[in-house]
Amino acid sequence: MLLGIKPTVDFVFKKVFGSPENIPVLIGLLNAILKLAHPIVHVEILNPFSYQEFGDDKLVVLDIRARDSVGRWLNIEMQVTVFAGLLQRLVYYACTMYVDQLEPGQSYTDLRSAISICLLNKRLFRDDAIPHHRFRLADPEHDMEVSDAIEVHTVELTKYNLQEETISAAPAIEQWAFFFLFADGYEPERLRALLPGVEFQRAISVVEAIAAKTEDRMMYDQRLKAQRDYQWGMDSARQEGRQEGRQEGLEKGESVGKIQILQQLLGDESSSTASLRERTTSELSTMLADLQQRLRSRES
Numbered sequence: 001m002l003l004g005i006k007p008t009v010d011f012v013f014k015k016v017f018g019s020p021e022n023i024p025v026l027i028g029l030l031n032a033i034l035k036l037a038h039p040i041v042h043v044e045i046l047n048p049f050s051y052q053e054f055g056d057d058k059l060v061v062l063d064i065r066a067r068d069s070v071g072r073w074l075n076i077e078m079q080v081t082v083f084a085g086l087l088q089r090l091v092y093y094a095c096t097m098y099v100d101q102l103e104p105g106q107s108y109t110d111l112r113s114a115i116s117i118c119l120l121n122k123r124l125f126r127d128d129a130i131p132h133h134r135f136r137l138a139d140p141e142h143d144m145e146v147s148d149a150i151e152v153h154t155v156e157l158t159k160y161n162l163q164e165e166t167i168s169a170a171p172a173i174e175q176w177a178f179f180f181l182f183a184d185g186y187e188p189e190r191l192r193a194l195l196p197g198v199e200f201q202r203a204i205s206v207v208e209a210i211a212a213k214t215e216d217r218m219m220y221d222q223r224l225k226a227q228r229d230y231q232w233g234m235d236s237a238r239q240e241g242r243q244e245g246r247q248e249g250l251e252k253g254e255s256v257g258k259i260q261i262l263q264q265l266l267g268d269e270s271s272s273t274a275s276l277r278e279r280t281t282s283e284l285s286t287m288l289a290d291l292q293q294r295l296r297s298r299e300s
Helices: 009-017 022-036 086-100 172-184 188-194 196-212 214-266 275-276 281-299
Strands: 042-044 065-070 074-077 114-120 132-139 144-156
Touching: 009 022, 009 074, 009 196, 009 214, 022 042, 022 065, 022 074, 022 114, 022 144, 022 172, 022 196, 074 086, 074 281, 086 114, 086 144, 172 188, 188 196, 196 214, 214 275, 214 281
Parallel strands: 074 114, 114 144
Antiparallel strands: 042 065, 065 074, 132 144
16 A cells, blocks of 8 residues: 655654654754765754644644754754745744854854755755755855854755666665655555665654554644645735736736827827836826826816
8 A cells, every 4th residue: 555645744744853763764864965074973853743733724834953963953844835035044044043052151162053954845946957055154256164154955855856766776865855755655665675774764664654543644634734725825826916917017018008198199208118117006007197187288
């Protein structure tokens, strides 16, 4: 039987990677993304998985906050939609982690890296084919960077070229992308054969348990519905915005034409189409009304 469980749903993501008993799974994901010279060997989850987080139908970002054995602060989240200001929010989270770790009396030299990681199953940088970006404080002119301060990673899962035939030998980050995007469509044993690493074996077992446990499956279905409802609302709002924009564009075009004709009739210098289109609909309406009044006054 197919797993039928999407790891990108917040309930599943937090249970797989945010439960203390699954720390090796989280470490595997972190090392696949960060590719540190010295891999992470231990992390402490600061906000472990709790059923209370999923008490209503609202879609919220359920991040995982952790600290590793050398003091790095980490924030990991899954995003199923892209919204304005997302990248700025990730930077804000990383900066907050960097600032909040310093206790009274501590030296600035005690500060450790603050790393914000965002996994996305939607495209963030649409004109760029690179799936994984790492942002740091840097001086590009002189090729220098502050490597142990603030860092933001974006991982756009759908940009990876994932093939079942080669996934077993693919880099770990691609295997995680395969797990996130396609696990629900596989039987557990087949998925285990494709992703033989121990961290994947544990992750698959957690997802399998969610599918089999009645209350977990009910919670998953509830969270999946909330996710779909949220996405439907976002898509509807965008569509409505596009329709309003098209209507506004038509109204603007009609007003611009009328204004230019009236200016010619009144002997005024005709405004350029570009300059008129820079004005708001309200400004064009006022301008049109004034010209119409001038023409009526002249004819009377």
